[in-house]
Amino acid sequence: MSESEARLNLTYRPRRLRRTDAIRRLVRETVVRPSNLIHPLFVIDGNGEPEPIASMPGQSRLTIKGLIDECLALRDLGIPGVAIFPKLDSSLKTAEGGGALNPDTLVLRAVRSVKAAVPELAIITDVALDPYTNHGHDGVLTADGQDVANDETVAILCEMAKLNAEAGADFVAPSDMMDGRIGAIRVALDEAGLTDTAIMAYSAKFNSAYYGPFRDAVGSAQAAGTNLLGKQTYQCDPANRRAAIIETELDEAEGADVLMVKPAGAYLDIIRELRQRTSLPVAAYQVSGEYSQIHAAAQLGWLDYKRTRDESLLGIKRAGADMILTYFAKEIAAGK
Numbered sequence: 532m533s534e535s536e537a538r539l540n541l542t543y544r545p546r547r548l549r550r551t552d553a554i555r556r557l558v559r560e561t562v563v564r565p566s567n568l569i570h571p572l573f574v575i576d577g578n579g580e581p582e583p584i585a586s587m588p589g590q591s592r593l594t595i596k597g598l599i600d601e602c603l604a605l606r607d608l609g610i611p612g613v614a615i616f617p618k619l620d621s622s623l624k625t626a627e628g629g630g631a632l633n634p635d636t637l638v639l640r641a642v643r644s645v646k647a648a649v650p651e652l653a654i655i656t657d658v659a660l661d662p663y664t665n666h667g668h669d670g671v672l673t674a675d676g677q678d679v680a681n682d683e684t685v686a687i688l689c690e691m692a693k694l695n696a697e698a699g700a701d702f703v704a705p706s707d708m709m710d711g712r713i714g715a716i717r718v719a720l721d722e723a724g725l726t727d728t729a730i731m732a733y734s735a736k737f738n739s740a741y742y743g744p745f746r747d748a749v750g751s752a753q754a755a756g757t758n759l760l761g762k763q764t765y766q767c768d769p770a771n772r773r774a775a776i777i778e779t780e781l782d783e784a785e786g787a788d789v790l791m792v793k794p795a796g797a798y799l800d801i802i803r804e805l806r807q808r809t810s811l812p813v814a815a816y817q818v819s820g821e822y823s824q825i826h827a828a829a830q831l832g833w834l835d836y837k838r839t840r841d842e843s844l845l846g847i848k849r850a851g852a853d854m855i856l857t858y859f860a861k862e863i864a865a866g867k
């Protein structure tokens with residue numbers, strides 16, 4: 532059959548717009564820009580060398596000095612924000628997580644130092660007790676040790692948020708999933724005159740297996756399921772879309788400035804729905820396990836590293852995320 536004999540009588544031929552690179556670029560709908568990205572960073576005490584995190588290839592725990600150098604590099608690459616997570620020595624962890632309220636605790640020193648050295652960068656700090664508790668939970672336990680105590684935890688988180696804000700955090704990011712914490716933190720910040728500190732709420736935070744490598748990084752793995760209690764009484768059930776949307780609505784009503792979905796890749800439907808429901812900025816956290824699984828598959832030669840990485844971020848952006856927390860931020864901004 533000749534070409535003209537085979538010709539279909541089609542009005543629409545979508546392939547016309549995929550014919551050349553120039554045309555493909557002209558019609559491209561989604562672009563991931565450095566200014567959309569936030570780099571999560573891990574900080575440790577001391578003056579030693581960076582500690583590579585085995586389960587997160589390319590990521591290390593940095594001393595405060597190393598953190599400052601990394602923040603300068605990220606700023607120069609056009610990354611607007613960093614999320615700073617402390618890894619405390621296990622001797623500093625207790626059942627009550629009181630270290631979180633130590634006015635000189637590691638993360639506060641780190642925030643002050645980064646703010647002074649790189650004032651252009653937006654700093655985000657986690658508000659949750661898991662780096663400070665020896666059981667790895669995000670709050671204090673109930674008397675019988677069988678659950679995390681909501682209201683007692685919220686009272687501590689309010690104090691923690693104030694300390695973070697006073698140290699220079701631009702956003703405090705409650706990642707604990709206690710009920711009512713956004714409203715309580717907003718009031719606490721405002722009463723302390725910290726009205727300019729924004730709240731990035733981990734709103735739809737799911738009880739996810741993808742946090743595994745992060746828990747190695749900050750040493751909070753105990754709560755991940757090795758003890759009697761996982762995080763399923765406070766983090767959202769991965770099966771529940773409507774319950775997650777309720778969390779986002781509550782956080783918005785309580786005064787959140789940015790709503791976050793976490794993890795990102797397995798929850799693109801939630802990102803999409805949230806983008807359509809709210810006028811607030813939507814953040815998505817591409818978490819440690821999402822990062823590490825791409826590295827692992829690429830190391831095995833089963834996936835193309837860069838194409839998979841880029842596709843994972845495009846999917847998150849296309850779903851509707853305005854900003855993405857990702858461990859890939861630096862290399863993406865560097866065009867690698």
Ligand code: PBG
Pocket residue numbers: 657659661669706707741742743744745746751817818819820
């Ligand atoms: C802790 C917190 C977690 C992450 C960010 N903040 C882990 C958890 O809830 O156990 C995970 C981030 C990642 O996996 O990259 N509140």
